[in-house]
Amino acid sequence: MSKGRVLIEAERCKECSLCVNACPFGVLRISERINSRGFHPAEDAFPEKCTGCRLCAIMCPDVVITVERAS
Amino acid sequence: MKRICQRPESLTDVQMHYCPGCTHGIIHRLVAEALDELGIREDAIGIASVGCSVFAYNYFNCDMQQAAHGRAPAVATGIKRVLPDRVVFTYQGDGDLASIGVAEIVHAAARGESITVIFVNNAIYGMTSGQMAPTTLLGQKTTTTPRGRTVQDNGYPIRMSELLATLDGTAYIERVSTHDPRHVLQAGRAIKKAFAAQLHGKGFALVEVLSTCSVNWGMSPQEALDWLRDNMVPYYPLGVYKDASVKEGEAHD
Amino acid sequence: MAKVLMKGNEALAEAAIRAGCRAFYGYPITPQNEVPNYMARHLPERGGVYLQAESEVAAINMVYGAAGAGVRVMTSSSSPGLSLKMEGISYIAAAELPCVIVNVMRCGPGLGGIHPSQGDYFQAVKGGGHGDYRLLVLAPGSVQEMADLTFEAFDLADKWRNPVMILADGLLGQMMEPVEFGDKEPQVVEKPWATTGARGRKPNIINTLDIVPESLEKRNYALAEKYGRMGEAETRWQEYKTADADLIVTAYGTSARVARSAVDMARKEGLRVGLIRPISLWPFPQAPFALLADGLRQFLVVEMSMGQMVEDVRLAVNGRGSVHFYNRLGGMVPTPRDVLAEIRKVLGGGGGQ
Numbered sequence: 001m002s003k004g005r006v007l008i009e010a011e012r013c014k015e016c017s018l019c020v021n022a023c024p025f026g027v028l029r030i031s032e033r034i035n036s037r038g039f040h041p042a043e044d045a046f047p048e049k050c051t052g053c054r055l056c057a058i059m060c061p062d063v064v065i066t067v068e069r070a071s
Numbered sequence: 072m073k074r075i076c077q078r079p080e081s082l083t084d085v086q087m088h089y090c091p092g093c094t095h096g097i098i099h100r101l102v103a104e105a106l107d108e109l110g111i112r113e114d115a116i117g118i119a120s121v122g123c124s125v126f127a128y129n130y131f132n133c134d135m136q137q138a139a140h141g142r143a144p145a146v147a148t149g150i151k152r153v154l155p156d157r158v159v160f161t162y163q164g165d166g167d168l169a170s171i172g173v174a175e176i177v178h179a180a181a182r183g184e185s186i187t188v189i190f191v192n193n194a195i196y197g198m199t200s201g202q203m204a205p206t207t208l209l210g211q212k213t214t215t216t217p218r219g220r221t222v223q224d225n226g227y228p229i230r231m232s233e234l235l236a237t238l239d240g241t242a243y244i245e246r247v248s249t250h251d252p253r254h255v256l257q258a259g260r261a262i263k264k265a266f267a268a269q270l271h272g273k274g275f276a277l278v279e280v281l282s283t284c285s286v287n288w289g290m291s292p293q294e295a296l297d298w299l300r301d302n303m304v305p306y307y308p309l310g311v312y313k314d315a316s317v318k319e320g321e322a323h324d
Numbered sequence: 325m326a327k328v329l330m331k332g333n334e335a336l337a338e339a340a341i342r343a344g345c346r347a348f349y350g351y352p353i354t355p356q357n358e359v360p361n362y363m364a365r366h367l368p369e370r371g372g373v374y375l376q377a378e379s380e381v382a383a384i385n386m387v388y389g390a391a392g393a394g395v396r397v398m399t400s401s402s403s404p405g406l407s408l409k410m411e412g413i414s415y416i417a418a419a420e421l422p423c424v425i426v427n428v429m430r431c432g433p434g435l436g437g438i439h440p441s442q443g444d445y446f447q448a449v450k451g452g453g454h455g456d457y458r459l460l461v462l463a464p465g466s467v468q469e470m471a472d473l474t475f476e477a478f479d480l481a482d483k484w485r486n487p488v489m490i491l492a493d494g495l496l497g498q499m500m501e502p503v504e505f506g507d508k509e510p511q512v513v514e515k516p517w518a519t520t521g522a523r524g525r526k527p528n529i530i531n532t533l534d535i536v537p538e539s540l541e542k543r544n545y546a547l548a549e550k551y552g553r554m555g556e557a558e559t560r561w562q563e564y565k566t567a568d569a570d571l572i573v574t575a576y577g578t579s580a581r582v583a584r585s586a587v588d589m590a591r592k593e594g595l596r597v598g599l600i601r602p603i604s605l606w607p608f609p610q611a612p613f614a615l616l617a618d619g620l621r622q623f624l625v626v627e628m629s630m631g632q633m634v635e636d637v638r639l640a641v642n643g644r645g646s647v648h649f650y651n652r653l654g655g656m657v658p659t660p661r662d663v664l665a666e667i668r669k670v671l672g673g674g675g676g677q
Contacts, residue, residue, distance in 0.1 A: 005072055016092030016292040022252055039091070057076050058252040061096030062087055068072035113523040116393070119531075128529045134519035136392045137531040139415050142385035145377065149389025149397070150519070152373045153347050157521045175385075178378035 001070065004052020006044050009064040013041035019056035019065060025049040028056060079103035081112045083132045092292020094249040094282040095123060095191060098262075099130050101255070102162065102189055105263040106133065109270065115158045116150055118143040120172070122164035123197040131162075141172025144179035147186045158269055160187040166196045169205040169231050176235065176277075183240030183274035187265045190231065193282040194303060201287030205229045208306055213287070228306065232279045236312035242274035244313040248281040248304060250296040261311075273315060281307055327502035332470040332492065333358035333400075335503045336426065339471035340398050341366060343478040344510040345424070347373045347397040349386035351405060354438040355494035356428035359400040380405040384412030384425075391421035392530035394518025396478050396510075400426035402494070403444050404435065406452065413487060414453030418532035420547075422481035424474065425459070426490045428497040431628075431655035439655025440493035440578055445632035448491050449606040456544060458551045460488045460558055461605040463576040467501035473603075475508065482513040484554055491605060493628070495578045495657060554607065561609035562601040565591065566616055569598030571671055574637050575626040576602045578657060583626050586663035597667055605633070613640035623647045624670055626663055628656075 006027070013035060019042050020028045027050045031043040044050060052069030078084075081103035089095045106112045112133050119127035121140035128135035138146040143161035151159040168176050168190050179186065195213055196202040202215040206228050210219040220228075232246045243265050247258035258280055265276035281303050283295035290298060330338070337359045340348070348367055350360035360376065367374045373390075377383035383399050390397040401409065406427045416423060427448065431441035446452070448461045460480055462473045470492060477488040519528050534540040564584060566572055575583040580601040590597040600616075602609050617623070622645055625634040634649045641647050650666040652658045 012086055014091035018092055018292055018296070021293050052075060054076050055252045058255050059097065061089060061091075061093055063078050063082060063096065063100050066077045067075050069075045071073040114521045116519045116521060118389070125533060128531050132522075132527060134522050134527050135529045135531070136389060136519055137529075137533055138388070139385060139411055142382065142388075142412070145382040145385035146389035146392075148375070148377075148382075149347070149349060149386030150393045152375055152386075153390045153395040153397070154393050154520060174378050175382050178382065 002048045002050045003070050004050040005047060005068045006050060006056060007066040007068070008042055008044070010041035010043070011035050012062050012064045013039055014062055015039035015041065016061060017042070018059040018061065022055040022059040024053065024055065025051065079107045081106035081132050083130055085129045087130055088126055089123060090286045092283070092285050092295065093123070094193070097249050097255055098189065098191055098258070098280050098282065099127065101259040101262050102160070103131065104259060105266050108263060109266055111158045111266065111270070115160065116154070118147050118159070118161040120161065120163040120167040122167050124162055124164060124191065125198070127162050141167050141170070142175055143167065144172065144175040144184070144186070144188065148179055148182070148184050151184060151186050155185070158187070158266065160189060160266070162189045163191065164197070165190070165192045165194065165204045165206040169229050177238070180235045180238045180275045180277070181240050183242070185269050185272055185274055187269045188277040189262065190277055190279045191282045192231070192279055192307065193284040194228070195284045195287050197284045197287055201284070208302060230307060232277070232312045235277060240275050241277070241313045242315045243268040243276040245311045246279040246281065246307060246309050248299065248309055249283070250281070250300040279307070327504045329500050330467060330503050331358055331498060331500050332467045333428065333497040334362045335467045335471040336474045336490065336492070337362035337366070339475040339505065340424065340478070341370055341372065342505060343475045344396045345372060345398045345478060346395050347390040349375050349377050349383040349390070349397070349399050351377050351380045351383050351401065353402045353405045355430055355440070355497050356400050356402045356426065358497065359426060359428070380408040381412065384409035384416070387423050388412055388416050388419070388421060391416065391423040392419065392519050394515035394520055398424040398426065400428065402428050402430045403432050403441070406444060406447060410453035413459070414455055414457055415532050416487050417457035417459065418455065419530050420485040421487070421530070422485050423487050424477045424481055424490065425487055426474070426492065429491065429493040431653070437655045438494060440495040440628060440657060441655060442493060442577060442579065442628040442632070443630070444491070445605065445627070445629060448489055449608070457547065458554070458606055460484065460486060460554060461491050462488065463491045463603060463605050464496060465577055465580050465601060465603070467496070467499065467503045470496060471503050471505060479511050480558065482511070484550065486550070486554065491577070493578055558604055559607045559609050559611070560603040561612060562603060563612055564599040564601070566598030566600060566612070568596050569621065570596045571622045571624060571667060572598045572600055572616060573624045573626060573663070573667070574600045574602070574633070576605060576633065579626045579628055582658050582660055583663055585660035586667060589660060589664045590667045595667060595671055602633070608636045608640065610640040613637065617641040617644035619644045621645050622670055624666060625649050626658060627651050628653065628658070
């Protein structure tokens with residue numbers, strides 16, 4: 001069980017990739033799917049590597065990332 | 072799993088209109104987190120300026136007024152003087168604050184107006200398609216300096232934090248940046264301190280937040296952050312330029 | 325209440341304080357300086373806020389803020405200062421914020437001079453700023469009216485959620501006359517829309533931006549509808565010896581004082597002359613002209629400008645009678661004798677034909 005988890009509101013993501021670049025563990029990537037605004041939203045490709053460090057959420061300009069950490 | 076970060080209560084649920092990767096969104100969140108942490112959302116009255124952030128009144132979940140271009144510090148003064156126990160803040164871009172509104176910001180600072188100013192410096196006019204701003208760097212290409220800004224045509228970019236810090240009425244002035252998580256966290260702390268300065272009636276507080284405009288700079292969001300780090304930070308040094316406000320030892324009431 | 329001898333500008337400021345004005349944001353400019361000076365001395369002692377802004381532009385935007393926060397607020401200036409305030413006034417009208425704006429007119433254009441003038445009529449009533457908006461514009465004709473109209477302006481501003489302008493001039497502002505303040509109480513109005521801090525309620529937003537044409541048009545039509553109701557409810561004028569008049573002089577403010585003397589002198593010569601004195605310049609009093617313009621009567625408009633209100637008189641007379649015009653400029657004030665000479669010229673020199 002990973003130490004953390006990210007929840008991404010795909011519909012609101014604008015594919016700016018700042019979260020992908022900020023993640024130190026390569027958890028995130030830009031998905032193949034397209035949201036209703038025509039963006040490829042970010043997704044957690046390797047959720048098991050997530051530590052809940054929330055660097056992605058810090059850099060997200062649209063506040064679409066919620067982070068959870070194993071208590 | 073315990074939730075450790077989510078949308079602050081002081082942000083509405085309205086989807087922000089900013090371009091992908093625009094740091095306005097980050098700064099909005101930092102302001103909202105400060106309002107939440109200090110428990111002042113219901114006491115806050117925000118003034119939106121004119122520029123990309125003109126729609127801030129849709130995004131901040133507190134009473135808001137939208138001010139004419141450059142006049143937010145005057146509107147804020149008009150409110151703070153009649154409602155001294157409310158928390159009044161302005162959210163302004165560099166065109167609004169450093170160009171048309173420079174008289175208003177200088178005099179609000181000189182009067183030691185007890186307001187909090189969030190000054191977003193992205194070295195360009197974003198909403199109106201990328202014109203030169205007073206903070207545009209030398210050599211920087213914009214739609215009105217197509218061959219790059221030059222000294223003999225456009226003079227020198229203005230360092231507002233240093234300029235305002237010379238005014239005795241100012242209590243807290245810090246310049247911060249958004250080009251990586253560490254700096255975003257630092258920006259959040261500075262914004263919270265600027266609001267705390269107002270809460271303790273210390274006088275005028277301003278945080279200058281270096282920001283990007285990837286669309287008008289013609290870069291990807293990440294390239295823009297890197298350009299900011301490599302070009303803007305050297306010309307606009309980060310740091311605290313005035314701190315007559317909350318001393319470390321003073322307890323928050 | 326005993327009468328007090330006071331300058332027009334100071335009577336105006338005193339009346340504002342009595343009307344519950346709690347904030348005044350001003351800037352020095354002759355010939356209105358007594359207003360901010362008086363407010364600086366008296367407003368703080370009576371529970372209000374006085375602040376001299378860095379410019380008239382800043383001052384009107386401070387008014388916008390305080391009015392949006394639900395407080396009775398006023399600013400005053402003179403002609404060039406009003407030009408600087410125009411953008412702010414358009415915002416205030418668009419956001420439907422109640423406030424009182426005083427213009428103690430001076431001669432222009434440009435820096436002009438510091439003597440009285442009526443050259444800002446168009447700016448005041450046709451909307452000097454951008455976009456379709458209207459101010460309720462009241463023109464005092466005496467120091468007593470400087471006080472009474474200003475006192476009432478605060479209630480009218482709250483009643484209509486609209487800026488109200490007091491359009492005076494340097495002479496009315498600087499001269500002294502006995503004035504009585506009476507003991508009328510201001511009508512307190514609830515302002516649930518004001519930005520006072522969203523405690524236990526949804527946030528309030530004071531905003532004039534609307535980039536969706538369909539909804540901005542709705543806002544414009546709503547304003548137009550309000551201006552229509554204001555027009556019906558707030559038109560006010562004074563008539564003097566108009567019933568049997570062959571010639572009706574029309575003038576407001578200082579010019580009306582001069583015209584009235586001329587009318588009395590003309591009557592002594594057997595000339596049947598009357599006076600219509602508009603008090604509300606917007607809405608312009610069309611009714612008396614509609615009634616009196618019967619194709620026979622003539623009209624003589626007297627202004628201290630190149631001819632501005634005369635256009636509205638022509639519109640109101642609507643071709644049913646000739647409209648003559650007499651003016652002085654540059655800060656010169658017409659004299660009763662000058663106006664009498666004009667009256668004689670219009671009426672063909674002899675007694676009334």
